[in-house]
Amino acid sequence: MATVGLSSAGVRAHAGKRPSHFDGENRGAHSQPVNRPFRYRRATAAGDLLIAAAAAGASWALSRENVDVAIALNAIAVGWPLVLTAGSGRPDRLFGVRNTYRDVLQALAGLLSVAAIVSALLSVPLLGPAFLVTAAVLTAGSVVVRLLVRRRLGRLRTMGRATRRTLVVGPAAGVAATLDRFTQDGEHPLSVVAACIEDDGTAPPASIPVVGTIDRGLPGRDDALRDEEMVQAVRLAAQRVRARAVCVTAGSEFAGDRLRALTWMLGDLNIDLVTDLGLSDVAAHRMGLGSMGSSVLLHIKQARPTRLRLLAKVVTDRVLATMILLLISPLLLGIGLAVKLTDSGPAIYRQVRVGRDGLFFTMFKFRTMYVDADLRRAELLDSGDNDGLMFKMREDPRVTRIGRVLRKYSLDELPQLVNVLRGEMSLVGPRPALPEEVAAYDSTARRRLVAIPGMTGLWQVSGRSNLSWNETVRLDLRYVDNWSYGHDLQLLGRTASVVVRSTGAY
Template sequence: MATVDLLSAGARTRSRRTPSEFDGRGPLASPATRPFRYRRATAAGDLLTGAVALVVTAVLSRSRLDVAVAVGAMAVAWPLVLTAKTGRADRLFGVRNTYLDVLRALAAVVAVLAVAGALFSIPVLGTAFLVAAAILAGGSIAVRLAVRRKLRRLRALGRATRRTLLVGPASGVAAALDRFAQDGEHPLSVVAACVEDDGTEPPSSVPVVGTVVRGLPGHDDALRDEEIVHAVRLAAQRVRARTVCVTPGSEFTGDRLRALSWMLGDIGIDLVTDLGLSDVAPHRMGLGSMGSSVLLHVKQVRPTGLRLAAKVATDRVLAALILLLLSPLLLAIGVAVKVTDPGPAIYRQVRVGRDGLFFTMLKFRTMYVDADQRRAELLDSADGDGPMFKMRHDPRITRIGRLLRKYSLDELPQLVNVLRGEMSLVGPRPALPEEVATYDGTARRRLAAIPGMTGLWQVSGRSNLTWSETVRLDLRYVDNWSYGDDLQLLRRTAKAVVRSTGAY
């Protein structure tokens, strides 16, 4: 008969772990802290924004009392409208789209105000209205950005997190811990695990406070459901968890998962499930239903149609402007390379582009002219892993080449590749043919996008990254592409270049 070995597992755990570990001081956990009141902070900011808009409206509409009252009513109602429009922020993960939520609220307020102005013959669409609308929208967006930045900083320090119990087979718990560890911002602080015995050794990084023995043939399913749901409840209460996360491969599916949600909901504990998906951005996920089933739709976001046209147009226009503005600098660098070392100023190298097509990539030459011939003798001294050749102190690099590489100035000629359509400003790192020849099916997915001058790999460590980390970041970009992310990566690139992190 199947049993739930909760107490004996707990005893074994106590014998090898200190009490402090149950307070959330494990590798992925943090001490108990006061929760961060996201909604309260944004509501307070919206009230302040509305008050500022009200004062400005009163000053600008002194000659028209009716206009002042109408626009002032908009400022007063603004916090209430925003609460109604954006008050459904997830308790664990916050809101998805800051700008869209605020703009939707503004559209609703403007529509009501325009109708009211038409009914009562009040010319509301004037200077006072435009200024008030700008203050309300801009102020609320700034408030949310500031609050989200504060929340990210707290979570990076292990604060403002929710104590979480992982539930699932030992292998599923270990895999979930690995996926959670890849992100520096942890909304969930894993304090313990309740493991379903699948014959795998439980992970040592968190305390195991319960073990569920998997069912045997002929056992009463209804009784077993009650037993294991109660076991998870006891484990969660023991470590004072505020969230229970069910990992892939768990026995908690269907009606059993629903029963667990009922029991945890009755005692104020949230339930989340880890689907095992990695690096899928929220904007790609959609929830739906069919019959009594809840379905998750993972959308494809490869740029096509208007989105591809917008990306290409942005690339070409910005590349042309940058080339025009930096032409004196480019000329000076070319002369410096030519004068300090014999050989061409521009280095041409065959790289692999989108869908495996070859192209010639341009760079300022940073190595001696015989660098390619000397590469074979340096393979044993490479610092990197995988097919990429990386060497922190490469003897083939010239003196001026080190300076150019430090600030990524050697890559500026690639703007010409962008103008030709062979590269993009943002995309995966362009690979060498010999590197692509060693790719497995996962790494080959990098070729689904146009290679870029910068990308997640450059703002996340560049040459300091391992091969697996580089592939993971490139695939995250390819799979989750959005136009807004491209603009954000361009902004982050400027900081990474100034700091010269990982450049060699």
């Protein structure tokens, strides 16, 4: 008869070594034995109240000569936190702050509508300078509060704090795949402390303790009894490790009514339930939840930017590139002169790269190597830090002294602004590839060519030359599949910080 229960081997593993790689209580926080939660919902609410008090004070100071207007504006300021709460302006208790701007802007739109109606019905001149100041303080203040809370939450999670102790449930292969995706870049709200394995004969991952096993049922076994046994096995495993969340992996037997029963049980214990669908690198704005009949459906929207958004990207590229070139023209002349004085070669290095849809173009850079660098490349292939299709070398003897400085701060990339003006590149996009790299692309890597290559991108702000080939491809595909105009602006801001710190540059 099939059995469902706790694995004694898993218990021993849990009692012995607890890998800090997954356990948020230990990761980066050895001096603090307890993983104290960050009450980000309370922090956001407290911030909204402070902003409301500041707005009320400002509105009273500006409109105290008109008592009716002052009272109305104070009422608006006091009601602002309630409007945000009604509009789901609070962060999710598991994943933290989301939709930093949308909820605040929706609350602002509602505020403007109410103010206009009250002003018309009661003949109170609300829509004046005092109202504009009040609305500006409320809107800007609430956005800043959410940005600060989100930043604080991200830092704590980087240190392994403000996370939820999580039990992973599923077959061994599904658990291993989930753990692999969990350890990739980004925030980590879940701290995986143990696994409950659905035994299919496959060896469980050795990186975390296994505190529960669920054997596969035999034909003819009573389904209702098996469902109850499986749910109880997860309950015992979750209670053993004091889990605050349970993650069901792809390929798990928990589906349909069985998953619903698991939800009820965990709800009674105040334990959160999440499911890993096996998807990777899909942005939140591409996902939508819906229903049909009694089924809950997840809609993955296609990455098809509208013509208007693409036009906005092109216009932004050209305008910013023109402005930057005009502002830094003295710097460009100085760098060009310094490169020229290094040896007798040209200041600008021209190299053929592959652009959108596989079209070749000539990319411009300040020359950072000696003039015979391309001829010497073959003799250095065996001594380089090769990874996949990329040739990298930390101490490349072909790089000049001035070239090392230019590479450290990415100053050698500035002439690519000309490529942006010509429409061959964008300010933000995938890494521009060499023809020999593209010739060896598989079907997955070739999707990078859907977008215009960029001067910066996710690869630039995530490690630059420190990234492996597979990581570079994954980040470029994440950018291509999840592109948005707002994300481009965020990447431009993050690039400045990375360049100043010279992270991953050599």
